Amino acid sequence: MAVTQKLRDGAWRVVELITTPVVPADYLDVIAPLRNPTVLRARVDAVRSETAKAVTLVLRPGRGWQPHKPGQYVRVGVDVDGVRLWRAYSVSSATGRADGRFTITVNAVENGVVSSYLLNNARKGMLVHLDLPDGDFQLPEKRPAKTLFVTAGSGITPVMGMLRSALHELSDVVVVHSARTAEAVVFGAELRELAAQGRIRLIERHTGTDGRLKPAGLADLVPDLFERETWACGPGDLLDDLQEHWADAGATERLHVERFRTVVLVAGDGGTVTFEKSGLVVESAGGTSILDAGEAAGQLMKSGCRMGICYKCVLPMREGIVRDLRDGTITTASEVDGDKPLIQTCISAAAGPCRLDA
Ligand code: FES
Numbered sequence: 001m002a003v004t005q006k007l008r009d010g011a012w013r014v015v016e017l018i019t020t021p022v023v024p025a026d027y028l029d030v031i032a033p034l035r036n037p038t039v040l041r042a043r044v045d046a047v048r049s050e051t052a053k054a055v056t057l058v059l060r061p062g063r064g065w066q067p068h069k070p071g072q073y074v075r076v077g078v079d080v081d082g083v084r085l086w087r088a089y090s091v092s093s094a095t096g097r098a099d100g101r102f103t104i105t106v107n108a109v110e111n112g113v114v115s116s117y118l119l120n121n122a123r124k125g126m127l128v129h130l131d132l133p134d135g136d137f138q139l140p141e142k143r144p145a146k147t148l149f150v151t152a153g154s155g156i157t158p159v160m161g162m163l164r165s166a167l168h169e170l171s172d173v174v175v176v177h178s179a180r181t182a183e184a185v186v187f188g189a190e191l192r193e194l195a196a197q198g199r200i201r202l203i204e205r206h207t208g209t210d211g212r213l214k215p216a217g218l219a220d221l222v223p224d225l226f227e228r229e230t231w232a233c234g235p236g237d238l239l240d241d242l243q244e245h246w247a248d249a250g251a252t253e254r255l256h257v258e259r260f261r262t263v264v265l266v267a268g269d270g271g272t273v274t275f276e277k278s279g280l281v282v283e284s285a286g287g288t289s290i291l292d293a294g295e296a297a298g299q300l301m302k303s304g305c306r307m308g309i310c311y312k313c314v315l316p317m318r319e320g321i322v323r324d325l326r327d328g329t330i331t332t333a334s335e336v337d338g339d340k341p342l343i344q345t346c347i348s349a350a351a352g353p354c355r356l357d358a
Helices: 002-019 024-031 113-121 153-169 188-196 215-221 236-248 290-296
Strands: 041-051 054-061 073-080 083-090 102-107 127-130 147-152 173-179 201-206 229-234 255-259 271-275 281-284 314-324 330-333 342-344 348-350 354-356
Touching: 054 113, 054 127, 073 102, 073 113, 083 102, 083 113, 083 153, 102 113, 102 153, 147 153, 147 236, 153 173, 153 188, 153 229, 173 188, 188 201, 215 236, 229 236, 236 255, 271 290, 271 314, 271 348, 281 290, 290 348
Parallel strands: 083 330, 147 173, 147 229, 173 201, 229 255, 271 354
Antiparallel strands: 041 054, 041 127, 054 102, 073 083, 073 127, 271 281, 314 330, 314 342, 314 348, 314 354
């Protein structure tokens, strides 16, 4: 046994000598990208069509993942034409699946680069970047006696995550959902089955024939509207209307809303890099790595290989846009959207103003 271990240690040292200046573990990250907890990624294990314009991706997260709470979203980074784009998607699966996987459901968005890309290109085996689950659109620990969900379009996704996780703990649930047609209802078959079993009261509104849902009409559908703890997710104008309606009824605290997020950033050449914790502000050229620019200005920064392999230099970017010096890939982050991707500072140059969590 001891001889085998010695042989194994010796062989590993030889490999280390060969792979210097980086260590063998760094090459393993390339071969097995889910093993590195510093850079969170997921592999697409399956793609399921939900409607003509929606797909569910079954994701197997890598090391470092922490299970979501029902209703939370996860930021997903996808490389589209050399630009890394981050978008937030609600987790649509139940929490704590035995297989460790979770699902997001992507709906087509008009002019949506990432949603179109995923709808057309997501395949088993594809890798995506991830951030940890976030968001306070959640059910409270103490489950309400009466619950109402008001959703429209893809707004059903976080609610589906809640229903799949916690419906067995809820006793009186009404779901009011709007979609253009019956066929366009994402998770339509599952929702209707829950209704047929008497586990939820489902009210479908098909806007193609019934017109848009107006909060004033909700009381006809759900007479005890304001007795219910309500979660709503959908387009901004619907949520604005609901918030106004609940405020007029003095029931603001009973309504919890989740809004969709968008991001627009344009790549330039160089920019101001702000290290938020130290307060240091550096003008960084487009051809200089943020690691070099920061160190030259006196910022204490972690690093290792300085060639994009070991990930020892990663920092969270709160806001901004950087270019990968190796292949020009653009990564963006928007505080409005809550994006906070980890960037490798040794191979990333500012492509506009950036604010780093360091
Ligand atoms: S990836 Fe090794 S120092 Fe940046």
